[in-house]
Amino acid sequence: NAGVTQTPKFQVLxxxxxxxxxxxxxxxxEYMSWYRQDPGMxxxxxxxSVGAGITDQGEVxxxxxxxxxxxxxxxLRLLSAAPSQTSVYFCASSSYNEQFxxxxxxxxxx
Amino acid sequence: GESVGxxxxxxxxxxxxxxxxxxxYSNSASDYFIWYKQxxxxxxxxxxxxxxxxxxxxGQRVTVLLNKTVKHLSLQIAATQPGDSAVxxxxxxxRNSGNTPLVFGKGTRLSVIA
Numbered sequence: 228n229a230g231v232t233q234t235p236k237f238q239v240l241x242x243x244x245x246x247x248x249x250x251x252x253x254x255x256x257e258y259m260s261w262y263r264q265d266p267g268m269x270x271x272x273x274x275x276s277v278g279a280g281i282t283d284q285g286e287v288x289x290x291x292x293x294x295x296x297x298x299x300x301x302x303l304r305l306l307s308a309a310p311s312q313t314s315v316y317f318c319a320s321s322s323y324n325e326q327f328x329x330x331x332x333x334x335x336x337x
Numbered sequence: 338g339e340s341v342g343x344x345x346x347x348x349x350x351x352x353x354x355x356x357x358x359x360x361x362y363s364n365s366a367s368d369y370f371i372w373y374k375q376x377x378x379x380x381x382x383x384x385x386x387x388x389x390x391x392x393x394x395x396g397q398r399v400t401v402l403l404n405k406t407v408k409h410l411s412l413q414i415a416a417t418q419p420g421d422s423a424v425x426x427x428x429x430x431x432r433n434s435g436n437t438p439l440v441f442g443k444g445t446r447l448s449v450i451a
Contacts, residue, residue: 231380260438267345269426269443270381285438317380326371326439328380 229253231329233318239335240308248303248332250318258321259301260285261293263314264331270317276301308336345424347446356414358445360427365408367429371439372401372412375424384412384425414447422449 234249252259260275262285272285276295290312292304301320305312313336318329350356362370368389373381387394387401387410394401400413410427424446428439 262441267443270441272438272440275438319380325383325386328382330380331378 231318231320231327233316233329233332235332236330237333239337240305241337242309244308246305246308248305248316248318248334250301250303250329251299252301252318252320252327253299254320254322254327255298256320256322256327257298258326259295260319260321260326261291261301261303262317262319263287263312264317265314273303273316305334308334310336312336345444345446347448349448349450350417352417352419352449352451354417356412356417356421356447358412358414358425358447360410360412360442360445362408362410362427362429362442364429364431364440365405366431367440369430370401370403370410371428372399372410373426373428373441374421375426375444377423381426417447417449419449419451422447 231252257278261273262270264270271287273287273291274285274293276282279295279298282293282295295301316332319326371386372384374384375381385396385399385401387403392403398415402411424444426444427442430439431437
């Protein structure tokens with residue numbers, strides 16, 4: 228089992244560019260989520276999904292889109308990157324009892 | 338790389354001593370609580386969880402205490418080791434309401450002095 232994988236590990240974008248952060252899990256978990264982590268702010272939920280074809284907004288969804296076409300994959304799309312989206316992004320998947328996090332993507336928007 | 342900044346509460350503990358990390362949660366309807374450990378440059382890692390029908394749960398070298406009256410959660414680490422140095426987060430949600438998203442606290446940095 229690879230667990231939760233995220234790509235890329237690092238990314239630098241210019242303001243206005245778009246990109247997709249990839250997340251995949253091989254544990255057959257129904258529940259997946261995306262968080263961003265900023266200094267002193269802990270982890271804040273962006274979007275989550277309770278199963279293929281179902282997504283919902285979290286605490287800070289603006290500027291991000293998600294889709295869940297398969298159980299395994301949950302990509303996060305930045306439509307038009309802004310400096311305020313500079314952060315570390317974590318994807319997670321969970322069974323009923325435990326949430327597993329990926330290693331994170333460090334994104335810088337110039 | 339450091340993903341949390343300079344404004345986190347910090348707890349410094351001598352190696353071998355016990356550590357107590359505290360967390361005040363916000364939602365009185367929360368019924369499930371988790372402690373995570375995050376080492377520098379890595380994602381959060383599950384340590385221990387507790388449900389609201391319990392007030393104490395023990396793992397290997399760790400104990401979680403839950404006081405629902407004052408909405409307080411603590412993590413006790415026995416015989417703290419240098420490898421315990423990390424940022425610790427508490428998280429809460431409402432499992433009895435259909436596995437709602439986790440809400441994380443801001444974290445506490447634990448520094449172990451050798």
